[in-house]
Amino acid sequence: MSQTTSLREQKTVRWTAMALVSMGMLCGYYVADVASPLKPLLEGQLGWTSTEYGFYTGAYGWFNVFLGMLVVGGIVLDRLGARLTGFLAIAFMFLGTAAQWWALATTSLAGSQWLGVKAQVLMAALGYALFGVGIEWFGITATKIIVRWFKGHEMALAMGLQVAVGRLGTAVALGSGAAIAVALSVAGPFMVGTLALAFGLVAFLFFASLDRRLDASERGSESANPEDQFRLSDIGGILSDRGFWLLTGLCALFYSAVFPFLKYAPDLMVQKFGIEERLSGIIPSLLPFGTILLTPFFGNLYDRKGKGATIMLLGALFITGSHLLLAVPFLKFWPVAVVAVLLLGVGFSLVPSAMWPSVPKIVEERRLGTAYALIFFIQNLVALMGVPYLIGWVLDRFCLRGKETVTQEIAGKLEEIVRVHYDYTLPMLLFVLFGLLAVGFALAMKAEDRRRGYGLELPAGNVK
Numbered sequence: 001m002s003q004t005t006s007l008r009e010q011k012t013v014r015w016t017a018m019a020l021v022s023m024g025m026l027c028g029y030y031v032a033d034v035a036s037p038l039k040p041l042l043e044g045q046l047g048w049t050s051t052e053y054g055f056y057t058g059a060y061g062w063f064n065v066f067l068g069m070l071v072v073g074g075i076v077l078d079r080l081g082a083r084l085t086g087f088l089a090i091a092f093m094f095l096g097t098a099a100q101w102w103a104l105a106t107t108s109l110a111g112s113q114w115l116g117v118k119a120q121v122l123m124a125a126l127g128y129a130l131f132g133v134g135i136e137w138f139g140i141t142a143t144k145i146i147v148r149w150f151k152g153h154e155m156a157l158a159m160g161l162q163v164a165v166g167r168l169g170t171a172v173a174l175g176s177g178a179a180i181a182v183a184l185s186v187a188g189p190f191m192v193g194t195l196a197l198a199f200g201l202v203a204f205l206f207f208a209s210l211d212r213r214l215d216a217s218e219r220g221s222e223s224a225n226p227e228d229q230f231r232l233s234d235i236g237g238i239l240s241d242r243g244f245w246l247l248t249g250l251c252a253l254f255y256s257a258v259f260p261f262l263k264y265a266p267d268l269m270v271q272k273f274g275i276e277e278r279l280s281g282i283i284p285s286l287l288p289f290g291t292i293l294l295t296p297f298f299g300n301l302y303d304r305k306g307k308g309a310t311i312m313l314l315g316a317l318f319i320t321g322s323h324l325l326l327a328v329p330f331l332k333f334w335p336v337a338v339v340a341v342l343l344l345g346v347g348f349s350l351v352p353s354a355m356w357p358s359v360p361k362i363v364e365e366r367r368l369g370t371a372y373a374l375i376f377f378i379q380n381l382v383a384l385m386g387v388p389y390l391i392g393w394v395l396d397r398f399c400l401r402g403k404e405t406v407t408q409e410i411a412g413k414l415e416e417i418v419r420v421h422y423d424y425t426l427p428m429l430l431f432v433l434f435g436l437l438a439v440g441f442a443l444a445m446k447a448e449d450r451r452r453g454y455g456l457e458l459p460a461g462n463v464k
């Protein structure tokens, strides 16, 4: 029998594999958040309303929720393997981003309506919905790839770094989106996103060839582990567990207070703190930057000291405090925004660093794939689809303060655009409410942990 060493035993090779896969995360997270700094420009240049912007950003979850694509993704991954699923995921992201680019760049949709919605808004929304399928599929696939390449090695570190690379994409999107749009056009950031995803696809093809070599080095195939496979019968067992519902509720509410906030944060900077549109994403971009260092730090703390339920409770308190600070109407100085975003960054690091590793303590290992798919399904329904739309609708319905026409330089030319003014107090109070509800769920989770002994407060090695 030949004694070939598995490729994964070579540190440089497995980290190269991780770096190649992370390119997809970087480009995907960039596109996921690049519309946020464009909200004032979409309204000013293309005449969108806040409701239309909320409709478009909420489209992220349409296919994942209504077509069950998250569940389909789990099944495809288990049946067809990570190489094909990863390729399909990036291809969906690429096509979805190209569709958004075209929708914003073309003049052929101007004035048309489809199903009672502006054709341009609906086209961009359909593109974002397809992109949403791709990025969710890619998230699950990348996790499985890391498990395959890093089991027995630096797995938690690799997972933390992979999320950190994704957050870097968010930071770049928030920090540069408006500047690119002003220099090129409002479609410009999507052109950049499409090109970046083409690069991500090439990087993934390199990964796939490395992964094939891993198969060869192990004289096996990338066979799906039957333990990981999605089974419809598992759903009942998971859904009847109170701890699962408390964690899912915490996840949906916590992410409702963070992801939709990111979609409106640059506009909040313009409307409340008087920041120039071109620079509106700079302060919000501090949020993902902070998490790049803090998420692996808190994850490591949870591994070594435990206190997972307490970490989640603290995180929920941090995000509530941060939103409260941003909601106070007379606190309009930009340093307040910086402090609030930094506090939010701490909360955005605390909760995910304890939430995702806590799922295996609540749900038995053979049901984990199904459990993550269900959690992401509800997260998509509430935090990525419902709340972004709700906030846009609330802005148009209750928060409109007026409009004015101003002259602005766009792509080197002076153009007249409409500037819409909103009062963000009510949307910020809604985010406070989501934070408070998340605190309630975190407290209930802590109590349930004491009652059921999940081991959320114990270090990694001490769990039953």
Ligand SMILES: N[C@@H](Cc1c[nH]cn1)C(=O)NCC(=O)O
Pocket: 029, 032, 135, 136, 139, 163, 259, 352, 376, 379
């Ligand atoms: N299901 C993803 C959603 C997402 C949003 N932007 C990119 N992906 C998720 O929850 N990821 C975990 C995270 O904390 O980013």
